[in-house]
Amino acid sequence: MLQKIILITCLVFGSVYTKAQLSGSLESNAALYIDDDKIKLEKIDAEQRIRSNNYLRLDYKLKKITVGVQLESYEPKALLNFSPLLKKTNIGNYYINYRNEKLGVEATAGHFYGQFGSGLVFRSWEDRQLGIVNSIAGGMVKYSPLESVQLTALYGKQRKGLGFNFSDGTIGGVNADVKLSNLLKIKKVKFGIGGSVVNRNEKDKALIGLKNNTLLTSVRSDFSVAGFTADFEYTFKSKDALVEYSIIRPELQFDGDAYLINLGYTKNGFGITTNLRRLENFSVFSERKQFGNAYNEGSLNYIPALTKQFDYSLTNIYVYAAQPSIGFEPNRNKAGEIGGQIDLFYKFKKETALGGKYGTNVSLNFAQWHGLKGRYDALQRKYQAKKFTFGQKYYRDISLEVRKKWDKKWSSVFTFLNQYYNARYVEESTGEVNANTIVFDNTLKLKKSKSIRWELQHQWAQGSYKNWVASLVEFNFSSVWSVFAQDLYNYGNNNEAARLHYYNFGTSFNKAAYRVQASYGRQRGGLVCVGGICRFVPQSAGLTLGVNISF
């Protein structure tokens, strides 16, 4: 039925297409997993060695109305370690949207994405690499009665798996943001306030003593004057049952809250910023049973790790993941996290001793995260956490990045990273790791838009995988064609059989809105992280093909 409606809508819009506009994209990521002598798939995964994730998105716009659909196809099966609910071919998202800027109104029926404040109480978004497509299906209205006032109301159910499969909870939310300084016509100082309320309604008659509604509230403010900025957000979650190993425990209920402070100062050639955050029992899913699922399915809010995000392979081995949840276990009790990070950016000007001919860019980051100190009783499932006291150390890193252009052709990025990673708490496995990593990344421009890039990396680690060395060479024939070869070698691993080379080579073609990428080699097992949210992938070997077209 729904397919017919969409088709008819498309045809109706198509018949008057002269004023309409169609846009869309096709993305396909496919793999052929081939075992080699060292890397073999698990038996269950090996049942299907060809896998692909495909997305076709079409938007049709006529004046103020847009209709859109996203078809998704996971055939014959989704890539390794994507949610088992992502299977076969079906509609992922569909929507109709009306937008009238003059009236300040926007309304959407169908699937939509959105965010309130920093996302602590609500964010729905899409990240195909992570397999996150947690749009809400229902209705959303945005209304802006004045330029400085934005009101939003939404209601619906969150998608899990494909487009007609929803989490049990029903989500309702309202949000308001007011730019007070604009409203009061104050120019030198800018300040604003915002607030949100989000409710999850989930009925479970079998569970006694559990309220249907769980309420999340957020209040926040932002302030900036002459290069200084300061943002504050406080959020609160009403009492909800503890979920352990997918079992809901209505007799054990806890509330939660979060504090977020961002401070910054910047002027030309210099910038400093700090993020401080305390989370207590603050992970929220649109269905209680989804708590802690490995695929980030049904996650209703956005709790990224507030650490620097790195872009090199060896700097992404020990990645901190935010710890917002309660977990009772003797010697590993958790209720949240507290900590922060500082970033500093500085440019040594041209024609100075450290700046040289082109100037030198330096950035420094420090991040440290702890558990919440308090009294924990794992047997009775009780705890009392102190407000602003640091408990068990979970993670710390210090990193330095220096960018230098030596002459017209040659430029380099040098990165140093020192990390402490408490795997016992962060991964709930064992051990602690101290690691130092260096990366030397060079680009050399050659004649006729050809260029070569060479990366050299080394990691010294005590514990876990121990030492690694890695290198990458990329040759760009033009802006269209490039080839690369890469190897990561875990030469220091205590287990001799695990001292593997993770080699990979491939090519990519980029022309206009087309991109095709193919590679062959080995994929290191571990966390794939985008924006501080991670997904585990097992190690594998084989061929991958990626295609991407926008129109």
Next chain:
Amino acid sequence: MNMYKLLSILLLFSLQKEVKAQKIPDVKLVTLDGTNFQTERFNEIVSKPVVLSFWASWCIPCINELSAINDNIDSWKSNVKFDLYAISEDDSRTAGRVNPLVNGKGWDLHVLLDKNQDLKRELNIANVPYTIIIKNGKIIYRHQGYVAGDENIIYKILKENQ
């Protein structure tokens, strides 16, 4: 009706019609000082091309591209007319880092924030870096990725579209 049929019909449908060149959808972004910026404004710029460079603070090729653009922008501006916007796709994890980074690097670029990636999604951009050039409200060039020297192609297109 099975899904394959639906998929193929939609695909055919999208290919058979002569569709007008794509415009930039109207999405609300914010400037670094927190002012709203409607992307409809890009379509209203006539008589000169507009470069939209999509990037993120954590993306190394993006920083390489914007550094290269920033190094050249003064000499480009003395020869051709154009506007350039660097649109950050940083979400709330890293959006606070954008302003200090831009200033810390001494970039003299117009920067806009697309915090929940609404514009990126509506323009069907898979990954950053990504470059779009528009003229008279129509997209005339799209490019994914960045390798050293790609900035010269941007300049070439700007020259051709004066």
